[in-house]
Amino acid sequence: MNRFLSNATNRIDAKGRVSVPAAFRSVLAERNIQELYCFQDFVFPAISVGGLDLLDRFERQIAADDPFSPAANQMSLLIHGGGVFVKLDAEGRLMITDFIRDFTGISGDVTFVGRADHFQLWRPEAFLALQAQAREERRLAGRRSE
Amino acid sequence: MNRFLSNATNRIDAKGRVSVPAAFRSVLAERNIQELYCFQDFVFPAISVGGLDLLDRFERQIAADDPFSPAANQMSLLIHGGGVFVKLDAEGRLMITDFIRDFTGISGDVTFVGRADHFQLWRPEAFLALQAQAREERRLAGRRSE
DNA sequence: CTTCATCCCATTGACGCCCATATGGTCCCA
DNA sequence: TGGGACCATATGGGCGTCAATGGGATGAAG
DSSP states (O other): OOSBOSEEEEEOOTTSEEEOOHHHHHHHHHTTOOSEEEEEOSSSSSEEEEOHHHHHHHHHHHHHSOTTSHHHHHHHHHHTTTEEEEOOOTTSEEEOOHHHHHHHOOOSEEEEEEOBSOEEEEOHHHHHHHHHHHHHHHHHHHHHTO | OOSBOSEEEEEOOTTSEEEOOHHHHHHHHHTTOOSEEEEEOSSSSOEEEEOHHHHHHHHHHHHHSOTTSHHHHHHHIIIIISOEEEOOOTTSEEEOOHHHHHHHOOOSEEEEEEOBSOEEEEOHHHHHHHHHHHHHHHHHHTGGGO
8 A cells, every 4th residue: 555544543642752553654664755744734723744745846836936926935934934854763653742732732642644645643523523524515515416 | 854944942041042953953064054144034024044055046036137126126235235144152052133133023032944945033923923824825825726 | 340242061851762561453273 | 263372553661862041251342
């Protein structure tokens, strides 16, 4: 499996660490990602995590515009100023910093959610609520087309 | 890592000094930057800090424009007339001068914000507010890309 | 003489690195 | 088919190192 799929919830220990699910770690290994790029998602109260390719994609987007434009400046503020590099410890855990806690509301447990080329960190209750909402919206949309 | 990324907030001590985050210092070392060039950001109430290459980049930008345009003139006034050289002490700290305080509103704490090829000094509250605003604007403008 | 910047050293608290234990699942063999 | 050995993952915690910070001492400048 070369993509991030499914979700899992793990517990944060007393030192603020949490194990990345083994399935995700093996995807990271397969893609040769040892340094993780994390940033605050633009839409959801979640942290998105991926490799440097993620950052590269954003930077290309900035470079495509005028790099001195206010829009580019603003984008850089988000992806550079709002991004962090993280590396896993020997056991495949990462630190849940205040940077992550404040933005997501995470405190005791973390839900890891696969998103194909990256994965996300969610507060468990927030993920369940949003997933339920998405399911409901799809149900209504599907009914219209019957 | 070879570029400035993420953000961190440090405290100014009684002598007006503040530690540059270790991650940023290692980027400076990697790029062989020992003399820092500081100037006022064009868009935000923040001080931008980088090596001489930064100055080069802006000078090229000015040259690319019409050098006699109001924008180029203004830019030159800011980066040449408003720039300051700073060097770190043995522990990797820099002095927060009145030049920096007046423009940014910094008083007790400083937020260091990575911007790929340079980093910035922000008043913590101002950074949080403007970053949140940038995210909101992008969320409204960028619904299509999700 | 006073003020301020620079150099040097001390403290402490966080983080990285390492090893130990628990828990749940799988496979093999009786 | 049931039991048990084995393995991988998740989790807990000790300990050393380093970054962040505080403060004294020295030297230069007004």
